[in-house]
Amino acid sequence: MSTYTSLLENIILPLGDFILGTKYISELKKWREIQWLSEVELLKKQEESLKHILLHSRSRIPYYKDLKLNDHTDPYVWLKQFPLLTKEILKSQSEKLINPNNSQRLIKESSSGSSGFQSTIYMTKAESSMTQAMQTLLWEWSGYRPGLPLLQLGMTLNRTLVKRIKDKLFRTIYQQAFNINEHEVAEALKFSSRRELFFGGYASGLYSYALLAEKLGIKVSFNGVISWGDKMFPHYRKKIEEVFATKVFDTYGNTEGFVIAGQCTSGQYHILSPHVYLELLDKNGNEVAPGEMGYVVATRLDAYAMPLIRYYLGDLAVREESDSCECGRKLPILRQIIGRDTDIVRTRKGKFLIVHFFTGIFEHFPSIKQFRVVQRNLDGIEIEYIPERDFDKDLLNKISSIIEANLGDQLPITFRVVDSIPNTPSGKPQIILSELK
Numbered sequence: 074m075s076t077y078t079s080l081l082e083n084i085i086l087p088l089g090d091f092i093l094g095t096k097y098i099s100e101l102k103k104w105r106e107i108q109w110l111s112e113v114e115l116l117k118k119q120e121e122s123l124k125h126i127l128l129h130s131r132s133r134i135p136y137y138k139d140l141k142l143n144d145h146t147d148p149y150v151w152l153k154q155f156p157l158l159t160k161e162i163l164k165s166q167s168e169k170l171i172n173p174n175n176s177q178r179l180i181k182e183s184s185s186g187s188s189g190f191q192s193t194i195y196m197t198k199a200e201s202s203m204t205q206a207m208q209t210l211l212w213e214w215s216g217y218r219p220g221l222p223l224l225q226l227g228m229t230l231n232r233t234l235v236k237r238i239k240d241k242l243f244r245t246i247y248q249q250a251f252n253i254n255e256h257e258v259a260e261a262l263k264f265s266s267r268r269e270l271f272f273g274g275y276a277s278g279l280y281s282y283a284l285l286a287e288k289l290g291i292k293v294s295f296n297g298v299i300s301w302g303d304k305m306f307p308h309y310r311k312k313i314e315e316v317f318a319t320k321v322f323d324t325y326g327n328t329e330g331f332v333i334a335g336q337c338t339s340g341q342y343h344i345l346s347p348h349v350y351l352e353l354l355d356k357n358g359n360e361v362a363p364g365e366m367g368y369v370v371a372t373r374l375d376a377y378a379m380p381l382i383r384y385y386l387g388d389l390a391v392r393e394e395s396d397s398c399e400c401g402r403k404l405p406i407l408r409q410i411i412g413r414d415t416d417i418v419r420t421r422k423g424k425f426l427i428v429h430f431f432t433g434i435f436e437h438f439p440s441i442k443q444f445r446v447v448q449r450n451l452d453g454i455e456i457e458y459i460p461e462r463d464f465d466k467d468l469l470n471k472i473s474s475i476i477e478a479n480l481g482d483q484l485p486i487t488f489r490v491v492d493s494i495p496n497t498p499s500g501k502p503q504i505i506l507s508e509l510k
Contacts, residue, residue: 077244078220085242086219095198100206101219107347108210112396112403118347122374124148127155129172130380136169137382152350157358157370158384163192163329171195171379179378182328183436194329195379203375204330207345208301211335214400215297215322217271219243224265224295226250226274226282228433246270250278251433251479253425258285262293271295272317275302277417280309281425283316288423294318301326303428304410325410329381331371334407341393343404349373351405352383353392363394366411418505421451422482428504434475440464445494449508453485460490 086098110118127148130137137155145151163170171179179195196204209219217223224246229236232247240247248261262282265272272279272295279300286293298313298321305323313321324335325342333349334342344351353367354360361367369386393406418426435444444458456472469488477483495503 075218075220078218081220081242089242090202093198096202097205100203101209104206104210104345105213108343108402108404110347110403115346115403119350119374120148122347123152123350123372126372126374126377126380127151127382129377130382133172133174134170134380135173136166137380139169152372152383155382158381160192160385160387163194163381163384167193167379170381172377175378177378182330192329194381196330196376197378200330200376200378203348204332207332207348208324208326210345211324211332212271212273212299212322214335214337215271215299215320217297217299221296222246222270224248224261224270224272226278228429250274250427251430252481253278253281253285253427255285255289255423258282259289259291262286262291265293265295269294269296271297271299272319273299273301275427275429276300276305276309276323277303277427278429279313279321280306281417281427283313285423285425287312287316297322300324325407327386329384330376331373331381331384331386333371334410337398337400337402339399341398341400342407342410343398343400343402344407346405348375351390351392351407353390361392363392364408366391366409418446418448418454418507419451419509420480420482420484424480424482426480430479431476431504434472434479438468438472440468443494445503445506447506447508451509453487455487455489457489457491457494459492459494 082098089095090097090099107118128144131142131144132138140156142151142154145154175197177197179197180201181193181195182201183193220243222244226248228249228251229247232240239245246261246264248257279298295317296319298317298319300321301324305321310321310323313319322336323342324332326332326334331349332345333351334344336342350372352360352370352372353365354370355367366389369388369390371381371384371386373381373384389411390407391409391411393408396403396405398406418430420426431444431446435441440461440463442459442461444456447455447457449455473486476486
C-alpha cells in the first residue's frame with residue numbers, strides 16, 4: 074500500500090465519513106474480510122440476512138404487508154411466496170415500498186433508464202455507503218486501490234463541489250462519456266500516457282475509446298480496465314485489451330442498489346452473496362440448474378429503507394456448476410451474464426453516442442414511458458416512443474434541441490409514436506437498434 078493510499082484510508086476517508094455521516098471506509102474494510110470467508114460462513118451469513126430482510130419487509134413495509142404472506146421457518150421457502158417485483162411495479166408502488174418508520178433522511182437514486190423503464194429507489198446514507206464500498210471492492214480485484222490514479226468515464230457533466238473534492242482525493246481524472254469524439258479521446262489519452270493508471274467506465278464507452286485510439290494511432294497502456302453499466306461483449310473486451318495492452322475486469326450490478334458480481338484475476342464472476350441473493354428462473358418461474366440459462370431475479374439483503382424482494386432485472390445469466398476458483402474466494406460464481414446489447418449510434422463526423430447519452434436526456438422527461446433509437450444510416454436517427462397520458466408533443470422539439478446541444482452538432486431526428494417496443498431475447502426493451510454494417 075502506498076503512503077498516500079494509507080493516509081487516505083486511515084485518516085482522510087474516516088474523517089470524511091464522520092463529517093458526512095457515512096460509513097464508506099468501514100464498510101470497505103469489512104467487505105475486504107467478508108470476501109475470504111469460507112463457504113459455510115458465507116451461506117450462514119446469507120441465510121440470516123435473508124431471514125431478517127423478509128421479516129422486516131413483511132412486518133413494516135406497506136406493499137409487502139398488504140400481500141398477507143404466511144411466515145416460514147426456512148427463509149428460502151418463504152422467499153418463494155413473494156411475487157416478482159418488476160420495474161413497472163417499483164415505479165407505481167414506490168411510496169408503499171418505503172419504510173414509513175424510517176427516521177433518517179433518505180438518498181434518492183434513479184436508474185439511467187437503459188432498460189427502457191426509469192426507476193427510483195431510496196436508501197439511507199449507510200446503505201448508500203455499502204453500495205459504494207462494494208463497488209470499490211470489485212474494482213480492487215483488478216489491482217486498483219483508492220488513491221491510485223484512475224481515468225474514469227461518466228455521465229455527470231457538471232461536477233458538484235463534493236464530487237470535485239472526491240475526484241481530487243481519489244486522484245480521479247473524470248471524462249464525460251456523453252459525447253465521445255476524437256478530440257476528447259486524444260486529449261484524455263495524451264494526458265494518460267504520462268503515467269500509469271487504471272481506466273474505468275461504461276463498457277460501450279471504453280470500447281468507443283479503444284476504437285478511436287486505434288484509429289488515431291495512440292499508444293497507451295493501463296494497469297487495468299474496469300467496466301460497468303452495460304454488457305461487456307467479447308468483441309468489446311478483445312479490442313480494449315488489444316489497444317490498451319491490459320486486462321478487462323468487468324462488474325455486474327444496477328442503479329437500484331444491487332452490486333451483484335465482478336471478475337477476479339482468474340476471470341470468474343463472483344457473486345457478493347452476503348449482499349444479494351440471486352435466483353435464475355425459467356419462463357415458468359422455476360429455478361434452473363447450474364449450467365442452464367435463466368432470468369436474473371435479485372433480492373438485496375441489506376436494504377431496509379426500501380427493500381427490493383425478488384426484483385426482476387430482465388437479464389439472462391448462467392450459474393457455474395462449481396464455485397471453486399484459483400483466486401481462493403468461495404463466493405458463488407456466474408459463468409455467463411447475457412445482458413442486453415445496447416449498441417452505439419455513430420455520426421458522420423466520427424462521434425460515438427452510447428446508450429447512456431440518450432437515457433441521460435430522456436430521464437428528465439417522465440411523460441415518455443419508453444423509447445428506442447433506430448439508426449439505419451449516418452444521415453440521422455429515428456426515435457420511437459410510447460407516450461404517457463400527460464404527454465405534450467412540444468417536448469419533442471425540446472428533446473431534439475438538447476440532443477444537438479450535447480452532441481455539439483446537428484443530427485436529423487424523426488420521432489414516431491408506437492404502441493410497443495420489442496424486447497431483446499433477455500426480455501428487456503432495446504434502447505438502440507443499429508442497422509449499420
